Amino acid sequence: MAYRSGNYAAFYVSEPFHESNLGASATRDFVSYNLLRAWKGSDSTFPFNDSHNKNYNVRDGSDWEKTLKPRLRNRLSNSKNIVLFLSSVTVSSRALREEMNYGIGTLGLPVIVIYPEYSEKSDIANSSGGIKKKIKDLWDKLPAFRNNMDSVPTIHVPYKKQLIKSALNDEDFMINTKKSAGASYYTLD
Template sequence: MAYRNGNYSAFYVSEPFTEGGLGAHATKDFVSYSMLRAWKGGDSAFPFNDSHNKNYNVRDGSDWEKTLKPRIRERLSKSKNIVLFLSSVTKSSKAIREEIDYGINTLGLPVIVVYPEYKEKSDIINCQSKTIKKQIKDLWDKLPKFRDSMDSVPTLHIPNKKALIKKALENEGFMVNTKKEADEYFYPC
């Protein structure tokens, strides 16, 4: 079994993916992923180990079945969890469906869901009833594969805040070998 120490980031970028111009760099979900990389670049102790750096890069012209899908699966197999960026612009692309389906349903990877448009815990949970807000649950409908699979792994729902993302990345309950029971989790207000 491969050493599984990576954090696999799943995010929407429009297809076909292009690196030219602004391309993915202008997509909200990709910008959030880039921020994780920047935090790691600025602080080597930041607990993000990017699974996308674990094998060869892929290009837009790459064949889906021969190149893209196998590389996604290889990266996921070396990961301890998935960091999913879910926002109002997220769409259910072929790549994100594969990442979620293989990561959750085949490998059993826990998912840390980061909501880029929300900055506070109270933005995603009702602090009085201690439940996830409807506006957040509505975002799950953007990714039916995630919505329909999330009950088989622990999922942690957090706003886009560095301190909470750091805490989540260090939380052993959301790592494949030490994961909690399958359920929806969040950090209380």
């Protein structure tokens, strides 16, 4: 198996997308992704290796079949996992469906799911064990994720830097060392 070093960040932005567009920067999922990039920029030891920096940028108006889809697939193929930002504003866009279906369904990439609207373990996990219904309900916003997630290891993480760092460092959620498929989360202390 090829060595894959990148973390493929998947997030919702309205289409067509262009990073310099104010609309994209105002979308919660994209802002959350940018904060991971900022954490990496200010601390080189932060374990986020952005797969989006690995090949040509995409531009507004690029052809989906000839340009965008092949570049997404190339980035996914060179990634060790998917970092999915899932929030109340997430919409099942063409790009997110492709990322989930190809990344999980075809490549078998583990998924680190980050919930930008939640900051504590107790926001994700029940005190009796298990993932809370409000989190599971978010999975319905992205059926391509919900329908594929049982085939790969996933970890569900609140938006807290230390927990995200732990998930990014966890070899159980990397393609070459992944554990068995199933949902994981940080238990309450």
